[in-house]
Amino acid sequence: xxxxxxxxxxLAFVPVAAGSGTDLYGANCIECHGPQGRGIPERGPxxxxxxxxxxxxxxxxxxxxxxxxxxxxxxxxxxxxxxxxAELVAYVASFGGGPPIPRPEPARGNxxxxxxxxxxxxxxxxxxxxxxxxxxxxxxxxxDRASPVEIAEAVRTGxxxxxxxxxxxxxxxxxxxxxxxxxxxxxxxxxxGWSLGHVGxxxxxxxxxxxxxxxxxxxxxxxxQRIRS
Amino acid sequence: xxxxxxxxxxxxxxxxxxxxxxDEDARLVPAGSPDRRAENVVLLLFGAATLCxxxxxxxxxxDAIPNQTQFLGLAVGLALAFVSAACIVIxxxxxxxxxxxxxxxxxxxxxxxxxxxxVDESGSRFTRKKLLLLxxxxxxxxxxxxxxxxxxxxxxxxxxxxxYRTPWRRGIRLVDELGNAFRADDIExxxxxxxxxxxxxxxxxxxxxxxxRLEPAELQLPxxxxxxxxxxILAFSKICTHAGCAIALYxxxxxxxxxPSPALVCPCHYSTFNVATGGEVVFGPAGRPLPQLPLELxxxxxxxxxGNFSGPVGPSWWGVRRHGAxx
Numbered sequence: 001x002x003x004x005x006x007x008x009x010x011l012a013f014v015p016v017a018a019g020s021g022t023d024l025y026g027a028n029c030i031e032c033h034g035p036q037g038r039g040i041p042e043r044g045p046x047x048x049x050x051x052x053x054x055x056x057x058x059x060x061x062x063x064x065x066x067x068x069x070x071x072x073x074x075x076x077x078x079x080x081x082x083x084x085x086a087e088l089v090a091y092v093a094s095f096g097g098g099p100p101i102p103r104p105e106p107a108r109g110n111x112x113x114x115x116x117x118x119x120x121x122x123x124x125x126x127x128x129x130x131x132x133x134x135x136x137x138x139x140x141x142x143x144d145r146a147s148p149v150e151i152a153e154a155v156r157t158g159x160x161x162x163x164x165x166x167x168x169x170x171x172x173x174x175x176x177x178x179x180x181x182x183x184x185x186x187x188x189x190x191x192x193g194w195s196l197g198h199v200g201x202x203x204x205x206x207x208x209x210x211x212x213x214x215x216x217x218x219x220x221x222x223x224x225q226r227i228r229s
Numbered sequence: 230x231x232x233x234x235x236x237x238x239x240x241x242x243x244x245x246x247x248x249x250x251x252d253e254d255a256r257l258v259p260a261g262s263p264d265r266r267a268e269n270v271v272l273l274l275f276g277a278a279t280l281c282x283x284x285x286x287x288x289x290x291x292d293a294i295p296n297q298t299q300f301l302g303l304a305v306g307l308a309l310a311f312v313s314a315a316c317i318v319i320x321x322x323x324x325x326x327x328x329x330x331x332x333x334x335x336x337x338x339x340x341x342x343x344x345x346x347x348v349d350e351s352g353s354r355f356t357r358k359k360l361l362l363l364x365x366x367x368x369x370x371x372x373x374x375x376x377x378x379x380x381x382x383x384x385x386x387x388x389x390x391x392x393y394r395t396p397w398r399r400g401i402r403l404v405d406e407l408g409n410a411f412r413a414d415d416i417e418x419x420x421x422x423x424x425x426x427x428x429x430x431x432x433x434x435x436x437x438x439x440x441x442r443l444e445p446a447e448l449q450l451p452x453x454x455x456x457x458x459x460x461x462i463l464a465f466s467k468i469c470t471h472a473g474c475a476i477a478l479y480x481x482x483x484x485x486x487x488x489p490s491p492a493l494v495c496p497c498h499y500s501t502f503n504v505a506t507g508g509e510v511v512f513g514p515a516g517r518p519l520p521q522l523p524l525e526l527x528x529x530x531x532x533x534x535x536g537n538f539s540g541p542v543g544p545s546w547w548g549v550r551r552h553g554a555x556x
Binding site: 045069134135161162163164165166168169 | 478482483494
């Protein structure tokens, strides 16, 4: 009996592949976000006016559908096909208003500027190497699998507990630079040292201490004497 | 290592207990010939160490010097190097050494006495024990003083009134990094801004602000702070009340019904301040709420301070609760 219930519960969150966005919405989203995206108190926020930008972010990262509205959404395998995803996004966008999916061009960004901006706006939570971190009661996810479009969407939307940043705070050119830096941080150039933490020479310096300790012991051996038997 | 320790012991013990000089047959360690040249070298090395160690507080106090940090390191490094060189010379040239091999026997009071005698006699080559001791103690004292010097930078000890001072007073405009005045329309919900007082030194502890906007209905400010947040715009000191880090994290829920409340978080130790209740600590090591700055809107819709902070800014110190923030 219990297994049957568990199975039923599991089935409730398996996306139902159907034709149009309306059907997909009805099968996967309506339980928390309500009919026509009006939202349900204590279950899910209204989706009216969030636009394609937020819908695309939450769906293409696998953040939604979410089993328990009290959990923090995490990156999961997306269970929709590309076409289903596009239809669902279009349906949510049809609730009205809302910004479109951004089209960032990281190639036009400046890596050095990107690192500076990332340090200022993002590194507090995501760490300077974009490997993720913590805020009270939540996890700031690592960005090693974030695509340029996802980064742009997240910066503008502010998913879960993240603040959002408007064009006034971070311009589109600056956003391109930030994205370029995040892409770089996935495979950083660790020239001139080992890749310990990807944060420059400090950890290497720490390791050097161990080398220095060996040298000190060697010095002791040189200036001391051993009793010959 | 053993010899160095013995050398130290010799320096310390050689002075206090002067044993009657035993006749040559009773000696354990053969008497060594005095070596005044080596002693002079040791004195010279201790003197150099003392000078280097004294240089440390001098460099520390002299802010105008370029590459100050490197010179500080050089001073301490050289002082330590000279002291160790002096110890090496003592161990190699002054302490009488002899190689012996012996089985470990049972502990016996005689052995203890023999050891003391050994230590005593090993110092037979020293001719100016007191002078050497004085030089060693001088180097040690100077080094100790050098190590303590940086504590002077930890803050004022007697007159803490400067810690209560902030550049904010009624009518001062809030500006961004570039010096542009913030308008109420610039402040959007769901994000946070850093602001500074116009025409004031931004390096001061009380200068930087973090500004956020909430729905006026969300506010739960205490009665005494009525009107501190026009249009729901709140301003807090950006300096954490725990260890003085910059508050760089804003936890802004997308769906407040099921997510933690909006809060400012310090990235150093995760002190978490509820913005809706006026900076109350909800988590972490901070012992005081984040000081809030009352705001008002000018006729042109620009943000201005309406007074000073709700409490002293920055990490706590003794007597921090005695006064409020002062202009």
